[in-house]
Structure formats: structure tokens, C-alpha cells
């Protein structure tokens with residue numbers, strides 16, 4: 318990634334990709350005081366940029382620091398970068414972090430830095446995966462209790478859990494992991510939200526302990542528009558035999574069906590049904606129209 322071409326927006330300046338550097342004494346690197354955002358672009362057009370940047374500012378507020386730019390300024394800065402690229406499936410990464418002014422644990426004296434970068438990032442799974450589904454297992458890691466961490470912030474520090482869950486899943490031959498919360502409820506996958514279809518109804522975990530994904534919001538909105546019943550509810554492993562279909566949603570992955578979930582020695586199997594297929598199609602068409 319340090320070899321990519323293009324520009325990076327850093328604190329209001331446009332720098333060549335290789336010139337955007339930080340000091341080793343950066344507070345965020347030592348203490349996890351950073352937040353980020355991931356946004357899709359298609360042929361230079363941002364998908365729901367305003368909502369993503371709103372969440373970006375809220376993520377920082379939840380960690381008790383302020384990003385010194387408005388949503389409009391961040392969208393404009395991103396468009397400036399996008400206008401200079403020709404990415405087909407662009408992925409915009411915005412990052413805000415506490416800098417190197419102080420090594421005290423409190424970030425009270427730290428300056429906040431902001432950067433925006435874009436690279437070409439096609440959908441991560443193969444066509445076969447988008448048709449037949451992913452094989453997942455239940456991670457031994459849990460989403461933290463909302464009293465233990467700012468679980469609704471897209472805080473970089475929380476991604477240590479995602480990284481470990483995903484890495485273990487891959488080492489064991491799975492595509493990804495599903496994390497439960499501390500109350501044994503199904504929460505989400507390592508970097509995407511989870512949905513189930515039961516008797517034509519859409520069920521998704523209530524976001525007690527995880528990020529309220531914007532793709533999740535898109536799916537809920539589109540399903541309701543089409544008269545599909547959507548319920549945010551607590552879902553346990555014992556509910557899985559009743560589910561007909563399941564899928565994951567996220568900015569990077571899009572909408573991808575789940576073929577199976579392994580928990581201890583039990584395998585729960587799912588088949589993409591028409592509800593899942595239609596939502597995949599609506600999502601794809603929305604992007605094709607950008």
C-alpha cells in the first residue's frame with residue numbers, strides 16, 4: 318500500500334501518496350485514539366458520503382475528540398481526490414487520530430489530524446461466493462459489552478477484535494467469523510452486519526454492541542419500501558435452525574449470502590432465497606446507477 322499512486326488529503330493539504338507520514342510518537346498508535354470511515358465510490362461518485370461523514374464525526378465524539386472539519390468540507394475534500402482518479406470501484410478511507418504532541422494517556426493535549434485516501438477496491442469475494450454464500454464459524458472472541466467500549470464508534474482500537482476474529486477464521490479455513498456479544502446474542506461478522514430471513518421476514522440483531530452499519534440501514538430501508546417486514550431483535554444460536562436464509566452487509570463486502578455457520582460441532586446451513594437475491598440486486602443496481 319505504500320507503493321500506490323495518487324494523492325492523500327492530510328489536514329487540508331493534498332500530498333503525494335508516499336509523502337503522507339506520521340511520527341512514531343503518535344498518540345493513536347500507542348493508545349488507539351483514532352476513528353475511521355470506509356465509503357464506496359463508483360466511477361468517481363460517492364455513495365452516501367454525507368451519512369458516512371456524519372458517522373465519522375460521531376465516532377470521534379464518542380471517543381471524546383473532535384474532528385476539526387464539517388461533513389460538507391470532508392465531502393468536498395473527498396470529491397477533490399475523486400476528481401483526480403479513474404477508479405471503477407473506489408474505496409475511500411477517512412481517518413482521524415490524536416497526534417504526537419503528548420504521550421500522556423489522556424488525549425486532552427493531543428492535536429487531531431484527519432486524512433482521506435482512496436484506492437481501487439473491487440468486491441472482496443468471488444462471484445461464486447456472492448451466489449452460493451460464505452462459510453463462517455462462531456468466533457471465540459465476543460463483541461464487548463457497551464459499558465466496556467464505545468461500541469457504536471468506528472474506533473480503530475475496536476478493530477483489534479475484528480482482526481483477531483478474521484485471522485483465526487482464515488487460519489481454520491473459513492471465510493469469516495460471526496461474533497456473539499457478552500449475553501450470547503449473535504452480534505455481527507468481523508467487519509459486516511448480519512441478517513436472517515425467516516418465512517419471508519427480515520431479522521437482524523438489535524445493535525446493542527456493534528456498529529449500526531450504513532449498508533444495514535440501506536437494506537432495512539429498501540426492504541421496508543417493498544413491504545418486507547423487518548425486525549431488529551435479539552437472535553441466539555438456538556434460533557438458527559428456524560432461519561431460511563442469511564447474509565452479511567457492509568461497505569466493503571456489499572451484500573453476500575451465508576452458506577453455513579459452524580458453532581462447536583453444529584453446522585447451520587442457509588440457502589440464498591428470493592428476499593436475499595432481490596436485496597443483492599437492488600444494492601447492485603443502486604451502485605450501477607451512480
Ligand code: PMP
Nearest residue numbers: 508509510530531532533567568
Ligand atoms: N460492523 C463492522 C465491525 C464494520 O467494520 C462494518 C464495516 N464498516 C460494518 C459493521 C458494516 O458497516 P457499513 O455498512 O456502514 O460499512
